[in-house]
Amino acid sequence: MLTDFFLHLKASKLPVSTKEFLTLLEALQQGVIGPSIDDFYVLARACLVKDEAHYDKFDRAFGVFFKGVTAIPGLEAEIPEDWLRRVTQTHLSPADRAKLEKLGWDKLMDEFRKRLEEQKEHHSGGSKWIGTGGSSPFGAHGYHPEGIRVGPESAGNRTAVKVWDQRQYRNLDDSVALGTRNIKVALRRLRRFAREGAVEELDLDGTISATARNAGWLDLKMRPERHNSVKVLMFFDVGGSMDDHIKVCEELFSAVRGEFKHLEYFYFHNCVYESVWRDNARRYATKQALLDVLHTYGPDYKLIIVGDATMSPYELVAPGGSVEHFNEEPGASWLRRLLDAYPGACWINPTHEPSWPYRQSISLIRQIMADRMYPLTIDGLERAMRQLSRKQ
Amino acid sequence: MSTRFEGTDQYVATSDLMLAVNAAIRLQRPLLIKGEPGTGKTMLAEEVASALGLPLFQWHIKSTTKAQQGLYEYDAVSRLRDSQLGDDKVKDIGNYIVQGVLWKAFAHDAPSVVLIDEIDKADIEFPNDLLRELDRMEFHVYETQQTVKAKHRPILFITSNNEKELPDAFLRRCFFHYIKFPDKETMEKIVGVHFPDIRENLLRAALEVFFELRDVPGLKKKPTTSELLDWLRLLAAEEIPAEHLRAPGGKPVVPPLAGALLKNEQDIALFERLVAMAKGNR
Ligand SMILES: Nc1ncnc2c1ncn2[C@@H]1O[C@H](COP(=O)(O)OP(=O)(O)O)[C@@H](O)[C@H]1O
Ligand SMILES: [Mg+2]
Numbered sequence: 001m002l003t004d005f006f007l008h009l010k011a012s013k014l015p016v017s018t019k020e021f022l023t024l025l026e027a028l029q030q031g032v033i034g035p036s037i038d039d040f041y042v043l044a045r046a047c048l049v050k051d052e053a054h055y056d057k058f059d060r061a062f063g064v065f066f067k068g069v070t071a072i073p074g075l076e077a078e079i080p081e082d083w084l085r086r087v088t089q090t091h092l093s094p095a096d097r098a099k100l101e102k103l104g105w106d107k108l109m110d111e112f113r114k115r116l117e118e119q120k121e122h123h124s125g126g127s128k129w130i131g132t133g134g135s136s137p138f139g140a141h142g143y144h145p146e147g148i149r150v151g152p153e154s155a156g157n158r159t160a161v162k163v164w165d166q167r168q169y170r171n172l173d174d175s176v177a178l179g180t181r182n183i184k185v186a187l188r189r190l191r192r193f194a195r196e197g198a199v200e201e202l203d204l205d206g207t208i209s210a211t212a213r214n215a216g217w218l219d220l221k222m223r224p225e226r227h228n229s230v231k232v233l234m235f236f237d238v239g240g241s242m243d244d245h246i247k248v249c250e251e252l253f254s255a256v257r258g259e260f261k262h263l264e265y266f267y268f269h270n271c272v273y274e275s276v277w278r279d280n281a282r283r284y285a286t287k288q289a290l291l292d293v294l295h296t297y298g299p300d301y302k303l304i305i306v307g308d309a310t311m312s313p314y315e316l317v318a319p320g321g322s323v324e325h326f327n328e329e330p331g332a333s334w335l336r337r338l339l340d341a342y343p344g345a346c347w348i349n350p351t352h353e354p355s356w357p358y359r360q361s362i363s364l365i366r367q368i369m370a371d372r373m374y375p376l377t378i379d380g381l382e383r384a385m386r387q388l389s390r391k392q
Numbered sequence: 393m394s395t396r397f398e399g400t401d402q403y404v405a406t407s408d409l410m411l412a413v414n415a416a417i418r419l420q421r422p423l424l425i426k427g428e429p430g431t432g433k434t435m436l437a438e439e440v441a442s443a444l445g446l447p448l449f450q451w452h453i454k455s456t457t458k459a460q461q462g463l464y465e466y467d468a469v470s471r472l473r474d475s476q477l478g479d480d481k482v483k484d485i486g487n488y489i490v491q492g493v494l495w496k497a498f499a500h501d502a503p504s505v506v507l508i509d510e511i512d513k514a515d516i517e518f519p520n521d522l523l524r525e526l527d528r529m530e531f532h533v534y535e536t537q538q539t540v541k542a543k544h545r546p547i548l549f550i551t552s553n554n555e556k557e558l559p560d561a562f563l564r565r566c567f568f569h570y571i572k573f574p575d576k577e578t579m580e581k582i583v584g585v586h587f588p589d590i591r592e593n594l595l596r597a598a599l600e601v602f603f604e605l606r607d608v609p610g611l612k613k614k615p616t617t618s619e620l621l622d623w624l625r626l627l628a629a630e631e632i633p634a635e636h637l638r639a640p641g642g643k644p645v646v647p648p649l650a651g652a653l654l655k656n657e658q659d660i661a662l663f664e665r666l667v668a669m670a671k672g673n674r
Contacts, residue, residue, distance in 0.1 A: 019564050023419065032415045042408040043415055050563035052426060052570035184516055200456075202469055218476045220469065225456075 002028075005065055006233045009048065012061035023047045024231045046245075057112060087285040141341070183255035183378070186267055189385035190302065201225045233297050233342065237307030238280055239270040245350035248376060252348075264297055270311040271331030272338060290334060294341045302388050303342035309365045309373070316364055335368050345369070346384045350376040393614075395444065402430065402583045403439040404574075412569035413440060422526060424547040424563070427571030430616025432582075433551040437507035440547065448502065449546070450507045451493040453514045459521035462492040463531050463540075484537050498529065498542035506546040512554035519562040527565065574617065576603060586621055593634040598624055601637050601647050605654070610662060615653040623652040644670050 006021045026046040032040035041062060049058045206221030213219070234256065236249065256263060266276040266288070276293065278286040316331045341343055347365065349356070353375040357360045366373045374384040397413045405413070413436070416423035425433045426480040441448035451462055471488040474481055476518060481487045491499070497506045511519060525531045529542035550566065552558065553609075576599060583595060606614045615623075626649045639645045644667050645652075654660045 027415050032418050042411045046412040046567045050568045
């Protein structure tokens with residue numbers, strides 16, 4: 001049944017591994033917890049879930065599973081050997097299997113059997129099993145004819161509503177496959193190492209030659225450590241249609257901030273016009289003329305524009321097309337001006353790539369960008385970074 | 393020596409945190425602790441060490457920290473200098489091998505606790521670079537051709553503030569626990585640990601303001617337990633009456649000494665605006 005639980009977590013799209021499952025078995029075998037379903041919940045979570053963003057998913061899966069168990073009749077016919085064998089045969093690699101053996105297979109089996117017996121006794125005594133001290137992690141699985149009832153309706157346990165049913169971690173959930181870490185790894189393709197900044201490393205070759213020149217008297221030479229010296233200039237679209245992509249853009253932003261030492265970023269709405277702003281919360285106070293930006297940051301900066309490029313084509317090609325203010329020059333001219341200033345440039349688009357051909361504004365911008373538009377996926381980012389790191 | 397952690401009178405540990413700690417100790421796996429700043433991650437390792445009567449070896453990670461530094465460093469510069477001065481020490485390279493935190497813990501004659509604090513500060517590959525050493529609790533010193541092996545596997549705590557920065561291979565080896573920001577009840581206990589004699593009504597009122605403040609949408613930096621404790625210390629020292637934390641009728645005010653809670657100018661401005669709006673609505 002524990003295996004079923006494990007498979008159930010997998011089916012619920014939790015990224016659990018066999019290695020972690022074995023840790024859980026080992027912990028149970030070592031008696032880390034007593035016979036309480038609450039403790040089993042905490043232990044299983046600590047072993048199997050390594051990201052609080054998945055806590056909520058785990059809670060739901062846990063609730064469903066241990067509720068589901070009571071509903072399946074005939075489970076008591078299943079004997080432990082059966083399903084333990086099944087684990088070893090179907091899910092474990094030979095190495096894992098060996099590890100489990102080492103754990104003391106027989107002891108594990110004995111423990112299961114003992115728990116099984118205990119449960120039967122409890123039941124024939126007619127006592128309400130869960131109310132009298134909780135369930136065994138082994139037994140929680142239907143050997144008891146009535147199984148275990150968890151969930152809001154189960155009374156008499158430590159808390160009226162089970163922790164996992166409270167969904168405390170709901171707002172930590174995220175289903176974005178793209179994590180900051182993955183993004184960072186993709187961004188690493190854009191690196192140019194240089195030594196600048198504080199001196200903090202011994203320059204061995206320099207020291208040797210200086211010392212030699214110094215008639216053998218030591219002349220230490222220090223130098224700065226290597227840093228990624230690539231310079232990045234970013235523009236983020238915060239237009240209304242970008243709201244669907246806030247989360248992933250935040251992740252991108254935080255990764256970019258972590259990865260690039262020389263980073264300048266600005267915000268715009270739908271399309272870049274004559275001005276952009278630095279702090280989205282204080283948009284008017286931090287407004288800057290785009291021309292100033294162009295003059296401040298040299299052509300060695302890599303230009304990255306992040307936006308869904310989704311707008312009325314008017315906004316792009318007509319003066320006065322902006323939804324917000326009267327722009328004297330069309331957005332397309334400003335975009336071209338940017339591209340003239342920065343030979344290394346790309347556009348990152350968080351919308352689904354296959355849908356791009358159906359959007360007129362996207363097609364227009366792709367044309368202006370000379371096809372350098374990439375989706376905000378790991379693959380897209382890698383392509384974008386590879387393109388940017390080419391000699392322009 | 394007891395090897396079960398039951399909390400201490402300095403530290404409020406929830407039962408699930410204790411369970412995770414004890415599971416990690418028992419199975420000799422690292423325990424990775426995450427949570428907002430100020431949720432007691434660093435303090436946990438200190439308290440576990442003191443509760444179990446074990447020495448604590450702390451390694452505070454900075455952005456420039458390298459995995460190797462936790463093992464050892466070869467101080468080539470000193471050796472070069474000594475050779476210039478004709479010091480005899482120079483013949484033995486071992487004199488210039490400087491032990492890192494992990495080496496010290498491995499070499500310790502009794503069990504110990506090791507804290508790798510704020511691992512997410514380091515370079516993204518840092519945890520991967522330590523996988524083998526932490527798994528096997530041994531490493532090799534190339535300069536002296538010696539293998540350092542832990543006499544006793546230390547109890548290892550690793551803390552992190554950040555989201556999803558750690559590699560899977562590393563995560564799979566750890567137990568993991570996320571310290572949820574304390575609810576009101578737990579927070580009362582935490583405050584009780586620090587200020588056993590605080591006025592009951594002041595504490596109530598202060599906690600109410602504190603949790604409301606944390607709920608203000610759009611704050612750049614929500615006040616944490618540390619800020620609450622600082623604020624309470626000031627409130628008590630200045631003998632501020634509980635009633636001053638609210639306007640008559642229960643409307644919000646900018647509470648006295650709010651600078652201890654909100655340290656960011658923008659946040660203070662935001663909060664003042666909200667209070668002004670709430671007043672205006674009357
Ligand atoms: N559970 C707790 N029990 C007692 N004090 C706590 C607890 N959690 C936090 N604190 C207080 O908050 C301060 C900050 O805790 P710290 O361990 O530095 O947090 P973190 O490492 O998570 O940022 C501690 O010094 C302590 O005063
Ligand atoms: Mg800390």
